[in-house]
Amino acid sequence: MTSDGLHLGILGGGQLAQMLALAALPLGVRVTVLEPDALAPARLCATHLHAPYTDAAGLDTLAGCDAVTLEFENVPVEALDALQGRVPVRPGGTLLQRSKHRAREKEELRAAGAQTAPFVVVETEADLDGALAAIGGQGILKTSELGYDGKGQARVSDGDGLRAAWDSMGRVPCVLEGLIAFEREVSVAVARTPDGQTAFGPLVENVHKGGILRTSVFLPDDPQEARAHEIAGRVAQAWVLEGLMTLEFFQLPGGELLVNEVAPRVHNSGHLTQDGGGVGQFEAQVRAVLGLPLADWQPLHPCAMVNIIGVEGRTPDWAGVDALPGTHLHLYHKAWRAGRKLGHVNLVAPDERSLRERLAQLETLIP
């Protein structure tokens, strides 16, 4: 099996699809994306089928690819149904259904032997009674479907607050998660081919700001990495993953890892693998989806990532970013909008100390 001449279809044409295409091209793989946004980032480096995700002609074109993958989990069921049996869609419908539904995801994580925060499903008014007590008195109410980057979430600490939060979310099905006193948030990705090869990405430490990922840091030889890989591998096997999946964890003070969220794809926290000297997460997803040989993807030296997010009235100090040693700019060609992810800067350094120093400088340059 060689990558040369293969054709990959992607549902979605945002920055993840753009970076998947940038990673696929050097493998000899052509990319076609189906994406309704005329100005989608991936249009610059892929054939862009400019149509709704459910467009019959667009889906016919994707059906002619060697495999189809996706850059977001909320793919319409009609699109998956239209491709069913005509082209491998990886990950497939079962795994995607799980990703779209927080409660089911948590239940199936536990079934696979992974730990999660305590949680209660809130679907009816009656579910509100005793819900907070069951998860430790304080929690975060999250809509079961369609939440991302802190949207559709509210922190609650008493019964009235819980009721008000549920009302404000339109009383849709929700999950109330217990608040975890974690030491840090980390993530790893796992890739698995249809024939059962698995490989792993590096353990990365993440810092969020206002519900959106702000920085990720990779340092070689993290003591939690082996355990995170073990959990990720177990879930990938149990869920019969085809493709790449990212697990976000809360690390408790004792070192224990609770799975917080799962994304059935490359993830913002893995962007730093693009410039670490090893294979990047985007290439790993392309390989896994096309059934090509896999190997663990690990940066060869310390590296970090800082997201560039639109902030009213402030722009990054671009010259400062360019002048800082070890920076790699990644812009997505998206129109500026407050709160929008517009790009990221990867940072590499020969050792931890210089990485920390440069990262502190970089954070002052990007508002």
Added chain:
Amino acid sequence: MTSDGLHLGILGGGQLAQMLALAALPLGVRVTVLEPDALAPARLCATHLHAPYTDAAGLDTLAGCDAVTLEFENVPVEALDALQGRVPVRPGGTLLQRSKHRAREKEELRAAGAQTAPFVVVETEADLDGALAAIGGQGILKTSELGYDGKGQARVSDGDGLRAAWDSMGRVPCVLEGLIAFEREVSVAVARTPDGQTAFGPLVENVHKGGILRTSVFLPDDPQEARAHEIAGRVAQAWVLEGLMTLEFFQLPGGELLVNEVAPRVHNSGHLTQDGGGVGQFEAQVRAVLGLPLADWQPLHPCAMVNIIGVEGRTPDWAGVDALPGTHLHLYHKAWRAGRKLGHVNLVAPDERSLRERLAQLETLIP
């Protein structure tokens, strides 16, 4: 000055243009190439103006870019004339005229203080007499213009051979170069912005096979690097370079460096910088041409490159390449043809010993 939203034009749409575009996109830079080949590699990641290099409408589009660069030196004069005064073309006509003419290039290298092999210009029959004696009795006859990858070259060691070689080249203007007993061939690139900032690429050691580059190797702290940078910097200043230029050197047993050839652009020997963790040569050219801040671009660890060249009846062991640690595949999406450069594999390793071991394996996998 920020790269975000800039538009770069490229004359030529081959693999160098493809890799320039792949490096430009993450900077927020859009790319348009003018290229008559419908199946040009760059079509996959740039807007492709599918027309001759002298096409008026195509050149009008390029004239609307922020700057225009090129991936080959033999750009038709008409194209340069049409762009003159409308958009910065970098490098500009003077430097390109020099690159297209071996004898003038060598004379101007010497004028800039760089050393070259001894040479004699052969333009008339009379120039053949005494030519071999003047350069040490043995030499290589090269056409003054349009030669590359060993084409338009012949090794000669006596008067009859010289005459026959010149006849076979159609008696076009040639340069007879003295044969150099060199210890190794190395190269470096230098970038210079219009406002005079300069920066340098790593010193790379090159091995040719059948006149075509086969492997390049970078090891940190090469003792000749400082000297190579000094020469490259001197030439870049003297020639008022705008853009990026690669110098190939013969290193004599005493350590002295003679300039063999100059390419006014990124070069096959610099491909290994793509996966070295530092900035790559393609990004360096984009930055220099657009007048963005520069910094030396250096891999952070040992790395190497092996070209994939079409060989009748043999294909690379793709699975073996994928399975070897530290490999990064770069295919150009070109149709197979014997002797054609179809792609390359970059190789990274934590230390010199493992680089050498992996490189030896990689060479057996790529015929």
